[in-house]
Every structure is written in structure tokens, then in C-alpha cells.
Amino acid sequence: MSKDKEISVDIQNVTKSFGAFTALNGVSLDIRDNEFFTLLGPSGCGKTTLLRLIAGFEEVTNGAIHLYGQNIADLLPNERPINTVFQQYALFPHMNVTDNVMFGLLRLGHDTSKAKARVGEVLELVRLSDFADRMPSQLSGGQQQRVALARALAPSPKVLLLDEPLSALDLKLRQAVRLELKQIQVQTGITFIFVTHDQEEALTMSDRIAVLEGGRVQQVGSAREIYEAPENKFVADFIGETNLIDVTVSNVEKRKGSCVLPGGAQIICSAAEGALVGSGHLSIRPERIKITASGKGMLEGKTVRHIYLGTDLHIEVSLTSGSRVTVRMQNSTQIKIPNVGQSVGLDFEASSARLLVD
Numbered sequence: 001m002s003k004d005k006e007i008s009v010d011i012q013n014v015t016k017s018f019g020a021f022t023a024l025n026g027v028s029l030d031i032r033d034n035e036f037f038t039l040l041g042p043s044g045c046g047k048t049t050l051l052r053l054i055a056g057f058e059e060v061t062n063g064a065i066h067l068y069g070q071n072i073a074d075l076l077p078n079e080r081p082i083n084t085v086f087q088q089y090a091l092f093p094h095m096n097v098t099d100n101v102m103f104g105l106l107r108l109g110h111d112t113s114k115a116k117a118r119v120g121e122v123l124e125l126v127r128l129s130d131f132a133d134r135m136p137s138q139l140s141g142g143q144q145q146r147v148a149l150a151r152a153l154a155p156s157p158k159v160l161l162l163d164e165p166l167s168a169l170d171l172k173l174r175q176a177v178r179l180e181l182k183q184i185q186v187q188t189g190i191t192f193i194f195v196t197h198d199q200e201e202a203l204t205m206s207d208r209i210a211v212l213e214g215g216r217v218q219q220v221g222s223a224r225e226i227y228e229a230p231e232n233k234f235v236a237d238f239i240g241e242t243n244l245i246d247v248t249v250s251n252v253e254k255r256k257g258s259c260v261l262p263g264g265a266q267i268i269c270s271a272a273e274g275a276l277v278g279s280g281h282l283s284i285r286p287e288r289i290k291i292t293a294s295g296k297g298m299l300e301g302k303t304v305r306h307i308y309l310g311t312d313l314h315i316e317v318s319l320t321s322g323s324r325v326t327v328r329m330q331n332s333t334q335i336k337i338p339n340v341g342q343s344v345g346l347d348f349e350a351s352s353a354r355l356l357v358d
Contacts, residue, residue, distance in 0.1 A: 007066075010069075013027070037208055040239075084160075085152045091147055122154050159192075166198075174201075180207060229354070286327055303344060304324070
């Protein structure tokens, strides 16, 4: 995505406190026009609070939020060109799909005939045209979610906020709907700001991701940037799976770190900004490690457990240093799997390792 795109939501050093508790602490983000932007983090990290500040449901304690250059601090929620899709879809049970979607348009003063035409457009967009006369009780969870999405899209907001809208769906349906969401975002050209604690959702749909923890932004980047080049231990461990290996860092220069591994092998790998000489942590993704013969790897250990995951197999290895490493490989009849208790070597490319900051 081009970096010179117009900024739709500009969050400037925002702090939000609830009494003595600080939910957000100095958060700054630029969210671009027509971007699928995800706020990702564990429960309590501040992501929903930030969404509520953008929507106007909470007031900023310090800092400012601009929407296409306009400070929106004094605008009420209904005065902001923003709509929200919540976890609970809150459909009116006594109204059919058409009336649910049209309700907001009529409240905004739209002409009934024009409102009906707009409802037809958004129901076609979310593939519910054949369900226009159904009542919410006659719909599946995924269909109800799409009705809520259609209702939020109907007024053509400039920004759509989505607060974990897929969390109530089962896994298969969630996987299908998230692909639909991304497609709808591209078709409409509306800026989507999506809140989730599900890393897979974030990686699948997002143009960019902001990882939050403890009310602070830990890292912002594309899915690939976040996964391949995490800046700290939290991001590396939260996004996907990783092995954190204690190393001794002898030199850091030009974002490269010289590291001594347990057992004495040395590598030069990429280093996060702020990485220091001394004790450090190396992040290596499980799929980047290969099992080799004992005595021929960069690390040495014994296998302690196999975890069967269908398409994949996880093999846990206890290093001679005492820590454990997970190796992930695809299940295949062509691969010889080491027995539990067998001594093995572990090998990986230096380019697959990342020196982190704490």
C-alpha cells in the first residue's frame, strides 16, 4: 500500500484514563484511507477502548483524534461519519432483514424509496438479497452478522469500526466470513478498523496491524512485517508461535546482531531497533527449524514430545542448555520422524532468526 495515501484517522498521543487506571497511554497511529487496519492484542490491552474513542462513546483524556483532518472531539457519536459493528449484532427481533437495515437510514431522514433502494444495494453486497423478508430468528449466526454489517454500511460511512464481530461464530464460519469482510472492504473503499485478539484473523485480512499491550502500541506494520520482523518479545510471542532462545550478544551494528547460541555456535542475524550487547533473546519460528543428525546442528538436544495436528507435526526438543524448542513440520510419509528421547541436531538459516528487545 502506498504510504502517500490520505490519512483517514489520525490518532495523536492519545491517553485514556478511568480514574486511577490508564487504559491507553500515549497512543499515536495514522490509519490510511481505504485501509483494512486491525487493532490486535490480548484482552485488556486497550484496543476496544481506542475503538470507542474513535466512535465517540468515550472522551479522550489527553491527545487528539482527527478524521480526515478534522478534530472530532466535540462531535457526538451520531455526528461522526462513522458506524460500528459490535460483538452482539443487536438486530431488532420484531423487524425483518429489510427493516433492520433500513431503520438507521430512516432515522437519518432518508426518503423511504431511496432508503429501500440503498437497502437492496447493501443486501446484494453481503449476499443476502434472497433473505430480505426473513426475521432475525430465521437466520444463522453468520447471516445475522452480515445483516449487522449491511446495516452499518447502508449510510455509507467514511470509517467502519468492527469490534470482534466474528467472535460468536464457529471456526469454519469465522474463516469464511473474514474473507468476505476483506472483499467487502475492497469493494466499498471504506476504511475498516477491526478489533480482534485472534492473530489469524489479523494476519488474514489486514493491510496493516497495530499490536497493543498494556495500553501502548508495541508495533505497527503489514502482516508480513509483524510476523517476519517482530520488534520485541511480546510481539514475537503473540503473533504466531516462536521459540525464544537465550543468547549472548557480542555486537550490534546497523540492525545486525552477532550472537553466541547455547553450545557455542555463532550467527549474525537481523536485530530489532534497541537491541543491546549482552544477554539477549533470539526469536526463531518453529517452521524455520530443521531436525538433523546429532552433532551436525547449530543447537543440540533430545526430542521429548510429538504433537499431532493433522497437516502438521510439532516436535518438542529439550536443548542441552535446558530450554525447549518446538519444531514444526508438515506431515509426510517422506520425512523420518525422530523417536522421543532421541538425540538430534537443530539447524536453521541465520536469516530466519531475529534478535529482539525485551
